[in-house]
Amino acid sequence: MMSNRVTTSGLCAATTARTSPILQRLVLQHSKRSLLLPPPPSYQRRHATTQNSGQEAAKRRAVTPFNDDGHVPWTNLSAAEKTARAAQQTFNLGMVVVGLVLTGGVGYFLYTEVFSPDSKVAYFNRAVDRIKQDRRCLELLGDSKKITAFGEETNNKWRRARPIASTNSKDARGNEHLRIQFHVQGPKAAGAVHMYLIKRAGGSEFEYEYFFIDVEGQHRIYLENASAAAKAKAGAEGPNKPFRLLGVKWN
Numbered sequence: 444m445m446s447n448r449v450t451t452s453g454l455c456a457a458t459t460a461r462t463s464p465i466l467q468r469l470v471l472q473h474s475k476r477s478l479l480l481p482p483p484p485s486y487q488r489r490h491a492t493t494q495n496s497g498q499e500a501a502k503r504r505a506v507t508p509f510n511d512d513g514h515v516p517w518t519n520l521s522a523a524e525k526t527a528r529a530a531q532q533t534f535n536l537g538m539v540v541v542g543l544v545l546t547g548g549v550g551y552f553l554y555t556e557v558f559s560p561d562s563k564v565a566y567f568n569r570a571v572d573r574i575k576q577d578r579r580c581l582e583l584l585g586d587s588k589k590i591t592a593f594g595e596e597t598n599n600k601w602r603r604a605r606p607i608a609s610t611n612s613k614d615a616r617g618n619e620h621l622r623i624q625f626h627v628q629g630p631k632a633a634g635a636v637h638m639y640l641i642k643r644a645g646g647s648e649f650e651y652e653y654f655f656i657d658v659e660g661q662h663r664i665y666l667e668n669a670s671a672a673a674k675a676k677a678g679a680e681g682p683n684k685p686f687r688l689l690g691v692k693w694n
Contacts (some may be wrong), residue, residue, distance in 0.1 A: 471619065480521025508534070561642075562648060563609040563623055567592070570638060574627060575667055580666075583658045592627050592636075617644030627656065634658040637668075 505513055506524035508531040520528065559565065574580045575587035584590050594605035608624040619642040628635050634656045640649035654667035665671065 446643070539653070563607060563611075563621065566621070566623055566638065566640070566649075567607055569626075570623070570654065570666075571638060573654075577664070577666060579664050580656060583632050583661055583664070584634065585631035586629070588631045592625055592628055594625050614672055618642065619649075620668060625626060632658050634659075 444496040492626055494601050503512065503515060506520060506527055508527045511524075511528050512533050513528075515524075516567070517525065517528075517670065552599045571590075571592045574584075574592075575590055581587055610622045611619065621638075621640045623636075623638040623640075625636050627636055636656045638652075639652040642649045650669070651667035652669045653664050653665065655665045657663055
């Protein structure tokens with residue numbers, strides 16, 4: 444009876460002894476198939492990214508403020524390269540700010556000197572138009588279509604390059620004084636034009652003190668004359684009439 448008894452441990456050992464070659468072959472075949480199969484996509488992407496980053500880091504030049512084009516990501520920069528990029532961006536920002544300031548300054552200058560209604564160029568253009576429309580000026584200068592205006596004489600032969608002489612000042616009372624002088628040339632004669640305007644303190648517009656043209660050998664022609672206008676106004680009002688009381692005239 445003892446010889447025919449088979450224990451569980453003995454059966455397992457016998458089964459394992461008989462099947463171990465089969466298991467070994469299966470494991471070997473599975474290992475071969477695993478070696479032949481490609482790695483998972485996620486592993487491929489990680490491996491490719493790591494490999495490319497290493498290659499780029501090995502091949503690229505060191506980033507400096509002079510060659511940085513922003514192509515290298517911030518995370519791939521060293522501490523020195525990050526400092527270089529920050530310095531370059533700060534410099535670029537400063538240049539943009541300087542450019543904006545200069546553009547604003549040029550715009551302000553053009554407006555105040557050219558486009559503003561109170562600029563000397565605006566008064567120059569209006570003065571030339573008035574001269575071309577004044578009958579007295581046309582009698583001396585000639586055809587209005589052939590009258591030209593220009594600034595002071597210079598070594599430049601082109602009249603358009605001659606600057607307009609002008610001064611702009613402010614007195615102690617806050618009055619602003621604008622004086623302009625230029626020349627006109629017509630088919631018959633040439634003349635010099637003088638303008639003097641004042642903007643009173645607190646006022647918004649310039650007022651003419653005088654505006655005249657001098658032609659050699661001819662009488663001065665006034666287009667604006669505040670002094671003469673004031674005298675004419677005073678003369679139009681007439682002298683004070685005497686006060687009469689009890690038959691007696693009182694001055």
